[in-house]
Amino acid sequence: MTTNDIKDSIRHFDFRAQYWSELYTRASFKDRRDLFVRSAKKWFADQSQVLDYGCGSGVLTFALSINGFNVIAVDASKEMIVRARAESNFDYDVTPIFDCIDPDTWFSEPREYENIICSSVIEYVEDELSFLRQLASILKPGGYMLISVPNATSLIGRLQDLFLSVRAILGKQDDKRDLSYAKMRYTKHDMADLGKHVGLEVLEATNFEVPKLGSWSIPLSRNRLVGVMTLFVLKKNA
16 A cells, blocks of 8 residues: 555545444444453553554444543544544543544554554554554553454455455546545454564454444344454553
8 A cells, every 4th residue: 555545544544524423323334342441451450541443433432431431532633633523522421532543653653542443444454464453562461452353254254345445446436435545454363463573462253243233233244254343451561
């Protein structure tokens, strides 16, 4: 992915900002939110500090904040941060910190967090290993990271990729589809291998999400051949 690709992705999510929170009215996205909250409660210390990197419109930020975590949220999309701040003012009793960042320079400042969450970001970056190394560098030793990525073993996910590839061959653009800007899907082995290079160990993997189906599909989405996303729990070596 080139620098222009990254800028295109940011512009895409600027455009998507006004719709992003609405996605979480769907059963599959509510399940995503609830998975992050349950995993945070399981692995993070009560009332501990959490960085939400790539927070979008702040749905996960608010969910964790309501459950007692001290969340700092950042995103490269200015419009996403505007949306998150607006929802903080009107729809929630908690007021997390939201900052718009330049991902090319943000990691150069000294930072350290007890825990990190990162939902659907790594598949859009130029160098996945460097990005994960940067996240690991600001995670305290013994800290936990929750990171969700597209699932490479999902047959439905593969069909999505094939559909987009055929449309691209036919010259039809899917600029409004998030997956049009994503570059990778990951297996558990892929994530374990990436983590090994940066001092992170995979502790748990949960598959989730079947597009545009109701709550009845949630149990089915836990199957690694079905769920199009995976939530990984990683721990930094002490």
